[in-house]
Amino acid sequence: MTEGVDLLLPDGHTVRVPSGTPVGAVLRDWAPDRASRFLAALVEARPVDLAFPVAGSGRIAPLTFDDRAGRDILQHSSAHLVAKGVVETIPSARPTHGPPTDEGFYYDFDVRPFTPTDLDQIRAAMDRSIQAREPFRRREISRADAERLFAENRYKLGYIADTPAGDAISVYDTGAFTDLCRGPHVPDTSFLAGVHILGFSAITPETEGAAALQRIRGVGFPTKRELDDYLKMRAEAARRDHRTIGQQQELFLFQDVAPGFPIWLPNGMLVVRELERYVTEHLRSAGYREVRTPLMFHRSVYERSGHWEHYRENLFTSTVDDQEFAWKPMNCPGSMLIFGSRPRSYRELPLRLAEFAPLHRLEASGTLHGLMRVRELVQDDAHIFVTEEQIEPEIRVLLDWVRSAFTTFRLRWSYELSTRPPSFLGEAADWDRAEATLEKLLRESGVEYRVSPGEGAFYGPKIDIHIRDSMNRPWQTGTIQLDYQLPRRFALEYQGADGQLHRPVVVHRTILGTWERFVGVFIEHCAGRWPPWLAPVQVRILPVAERHVDAARGFVEELQGAGLRAELAGSEESLPKRIRSAELERIPYVGVLGDREAESSTVSVRIRGTKEGRTLSRPELIAYVADRVRRREYDP
RNA sequence: GCCGCCAUAGCUCAGUCGGUAGAGCGGCUGAUUUGUAAUCAGCAGGUCGGGAGUUCGAUUCUCUCUGGCGGCUCCA
Numbered sequence: 252m253t254e255g256v257d258l259l260l261p262d263g264h265t266v267r268v269p270s271g272t273p274v275g276a277v278l279r280d281w282a283p284d285r286a287s288r289f290l291a292a293l294v295e296a297r298p299v300d301l302a303f304p305v306a307g308s309g310r311i312a313p314l315t316f317d318d319r320a321g322r323d324i325l326q327h328s329s330a331h332l333v334a335k336g337v338v339e340t341i342p343s344a345r346p347t348h349g350p351p352t353d354e355g356f357y358y359d360f361d362v363r364p365f366t367p368t369d370l371d372q373i374r375a376a377m378d379r380s381i382q383a384r385e386p387f388r389r390r391e392i393s394r395a396d397a398e399r400l401f402a403e404n405r406y407k408l409g410y411i412a413d414t415p416a417g418d419a420i421s422v423y424d425t426g427a428f429t430d431l432c433r434g435p436h437v438p439d440t441s442f443l444a445g446v447h448i449l450g451f452s453a454i455t456p457e458t459e460g461a462a463a464l465q466r467i468r469g470v471g472f473p474t475k476r477e478l479d480d481y482l483k484m485r486a487e488a489a490r491r492d493h494r495t496i497g498q499q500q501e502l503f504l505f506q507d508v509a510p511g512f513p514i515w516l517p518n519g520m521l522v523v524r525e526l527e528r529y530v531t532e533h534l535r536s537a538g539y540r541e542v543r544t545p546l547m548f549h550r551s552v553y554e555r556s557g558h559w560e561h562y563r564e565n566l567f568t569s570t571v572d573d574q575e576f577a578w579k580p581m582n583c584p585g586s587m588l589i590f591g592s593r594p595r596s597y598r599e600l601p602l603r604l605a606e607f608a609p610l611h612r613l614e615a616s617g618t619l620h621g622l623m624r625v626r627e628l629v630q631d632d633a634h635i636f637v638t639e640e641q642i643e644p645e646i647r648v649l650l651d652w653v654r655s656a657f658t659t660f661r662l663r664w665s666y667e668l669s670t671r672p673p674s675f676l677g678e679a680a681d682w683d684r685a686e687a688t689l690e691k692l693l694r695e696s697g698v699e700y701r702v703s704p705g706e707g708a709f710y711g712p713k714i715d716i717h718i719r720d721s722m723n724r725p726w727q728t729g730t731i732q733l734d735y736q737l738p739r740r741f742a743l744e745y746q747g748a749d750g751q752l753h754r755p756v757v758v759h760r761t762i763l764g765t766w767e768r769f770v771g772v773f774i775e776h777c778a779g780r781w782p783p784w785l786a787p788v789q790v791r792i793l794p795v796a797e798r799h800v801d802a803a804r805g806f807v808e809e810l811q812g813a814g815l816r817a818e819l820a821g822s823e824e825s826l827p828k829r830i831r832s833a834e835l836e837r838i839p840y841v842g843v844l845g846d847r848e849a850e851s852s853t854v855s856v857r858i859r860g861t862k863e864g865r866t867l868s869r870p871e872l873i874a875y876v877a878d879r880v881r882r883r884e885y886d887p
Numbered sequence: 888g889c890c891g892c893c894a895u896a897g898c899u900c901a902g903u904c905g906g907u908a909g910a911g912c913g914g915c916u917g918a919u920u921u922g923u924a925a926u927c928a929g930c931a932g933g934u935c936g937g938g939a940g941u942u943c944g945a946u947u948c949u950c951u952c953u954g955g956c957g958g959c960u961c962c963a
Contacts, residue, residue: 357958364890452958453890463890468958498898507936507954564888565961610963615888616954618961630963715963727963764963796920822920831924845922857923864923 257308268305275301275438278313288473289313290442291324291435298324300389300435316473326351328387328437329446329471330358335428336376337362337467340369346430347406347464354723355449355470361406362465365451373467374448380440385426387436391419400429407431445472447482493720493774494621500779500787500836502770503622511619511626513767518787521816523766525785527607529659529883530631530763533652539603539633544585546609550575555740556584561709567611567626578611583734583759586634587741590755595745600755601641605633622771623726630765635758636743642733642756643688646714649731649760650696653716656762661885662776664728666693666700667715669707676709677735685733686712710736716764720775728764728772733757780859783839783887784880790817790872791838792854793829795845797822803844806854806869813873815880830857839887840876859887 255267258274260281268277274294278301279286292299295309298320305311314321330349333356337344341362349358392400394411397420401407410431414420423432425440437443447470453463472478489495497503502519505512515523534541547569553559558566558580567578579585586604595602610628618624637645657664668689671682689712693700700714707713716729734757737743744752763769783789790810794803803819810817820829826843833841842854848866855866867875879887 367892450957451891454958455889455960463959465890466958505955510954612962615961617888617890617959619955624962628963730963761963768963793923795922798920825919825921825926826923827921828925829923834924841923843923847922855923 256305258305259310261312270306271304273302274299274305274311275303277305277311282313285313285315288315290315290321290437290473293320298435300387301438302389303435316477323351324435325437325442325471325473326356327432329443329469330356331387331423331425331428331430331432331436332377332380332440332443332446333358333373333448333467333469334360334430335380335425336373337369338428339376340372345404345406348410355468357466357468359454359464359466361462364453365465365467370448370451377443377446380426381444381446383426384439384441386439387434388424389421389434389436390424391421394420397422397431401431442473443471445474445476445478447471447478488723488775491775491778492621493623493771496774496779497622497771502774502787505621510616511614511624513622513625513627519770521787522770522781522785526763526766526769527631529656533656534603534605534633537603537648537652538601539605541605541607542586542589543606543608544582544588545579546611547571547576547578548584550577552584552588553577556587556737557710557740558584565612565614567613579608580610580612581759582606582608582610582630582632583634583737583757587737587743587757590636591741591743595636595743595755597638597745597747597753600636600638600745601645602636602755603633604635605631607631622767623720625767628765628767630761631763632759632761635760636738636745636755637758638747638753639756642685642758643692645758646689646692646731647695649758649762650692653729653762654696654698657716657718659883659885660773660776662718662773664698664716664718666696666698667703667706667717667727668693668700669703669713669715670705671712672705672707672709674709675707676739677711681735682712685735689714689731689733708732708734710734716762718772718776720772726768726772728769729762730760730764732759734759780837781839782883782885783876784883786837786839787816788818788836788838789815789880790840790842790876791820791833792817792842792844793820793826793833794822795826795843799844799846799849802849806842806844809869810873810876813877815873815876833857834859840872842872861887 254270256270257265257267258277259265266277274292275289278289278292289301291314292301292303293312293314294303294305298314314324316322316325327350334346334349337360338346344360344362347359347361349356397411398408400422401411411420421432421434422429423434423436449468449470451465451467454466456463470481472481497519500518501516502522503513503515506514550559553566562580565580569576585606589604590602607629610630612626614624614626635645670686675682693714711733713730713732715727717725717727719725737757738754743755745755747753792803792807794800800821807817807819820833830841837859839859841857843857844854848854853866853868854872855864856872857864
């Protein structure tokens, strides 16, 4: 006679079942219509297999793909399935670990590099397993048995050794494959029909010289349908890749002779100039002064700034007159030299020096990525020299400016606060105070932020701004960094109201980050549909037939006279063809001018993204577009 | 930088089991003068990424270099 246990269900009902009943059976009886989505369960908030026998009274709940924990269980089970496929395909492969990630999962193997043929075989093995509905069976075994079982796998032996003495060691069997694992898992492999391998690659070993592990990345969904939706979404995202659109719209290009050095074409340069103008307008009203400092300095400058020691591998160097020079990777040294060029008074602070100069960074070849990661870049950079008391108000203003700018671009951004690294310069108390100030300001901003302990620069804590590209890859754009070190290294001082000499603090900051990365991210964000103020061509006028060309040209000149980027598309091609082209080029406003319009001095306007046309008088169209451009409206 | 993959016309791609290549779009020319997502015809355009090797012969096979892509690491 088994004892009964009382189980509290998510809806508040309680059921009594015999002790030892699988929690999955209880949940299935409770919600039979939804049970096929149940992947695992929570028993007293602990994730367990659906087969877990309830042993005591308590609270239970199902886990589905919609719960992060349930999602992770499905991803991790998918990783097991991959490992099973790998071991069946390459028996010498040693699985190491296979955790879920934000996007999906990966599994690392100690094995020779994979080939595409391996992948085909691995996929086939996985499919066979899914077809066979192989259950995930949990076993708890003794430490000695575990060590025997994984005698050939030093990684697993390491995990066993790391398991605290009292803890159970569990393994999961899937068909003939056994993996060391805490679990829980989905009930059987038929739950993994929506698994997909995204790719494979070697990963850089943690310790120098160690053999590289091979990683297989994948993603799992509860059903094939959901996987298909995901793959469709990825295909759509690939279409808005900034490299593709950059080529289609002739914004920029790269050539073999200058890897990582963007070549800005007229259309792209136009966008950059508009962005520059946008930022510069703000600088003027916010009390900045623009400067320009050399692109190249003698190495002694970098020895002083610390770049020679900490950033050496990223410096482009040149030898001039037998002296070693380096191309500047950042603008800070130049600004330090300016500040230190004469005695300074507290009355000059905050001193805000902005510089948009080309910077050179010798980034590792394998990391170059379109405009997102380049070797020559321009930041909307500034260095603000402040007193300790001025830090807070100054950064508050910067965060306001970030909000305003990213709202204009309709970008969703998040902050990352990076705090004191293990090896840091300066006083811990200063760091604590600065970090507390930054975090307080972030909390006030109301924008999502996370803290990365120990990730700060060696010279000070920082706030980074992140936005994501079309493939949901995060990119850092702007950054706000507090720096106590460069002022010290460059022996910067100002005379305070008390007559004493004090050391300023420097705020390094960029808002959009670099034109290169910002343009890249924004292309993907707007999918090439530039807001009118950024669009390389804002208005295109199409005369219906040859006899309308003169009138159309006259109107184009009027538009241009009003400061708009307008152009004529003559009648060499059919009207439908020209409309199609304008549509594909994402031109915000297309005006058609024919007999009807000529008569009434109007223009028939096609607004990007809308089906129906509007007929406006010519001055009306000019005023309408000019107004939207001036206000930097996002949509046509 | 590490691992794998890729490189054919301006672009997107096909092709050659080793006998030096094709399409669509784009470009140019001509005809058409067009009313809201592709008018028709003709022509031009390629030492098949660079170098070396194997071979009677290499765009094709091998090696190597360069560049790109996806990851890893790093980062604006």
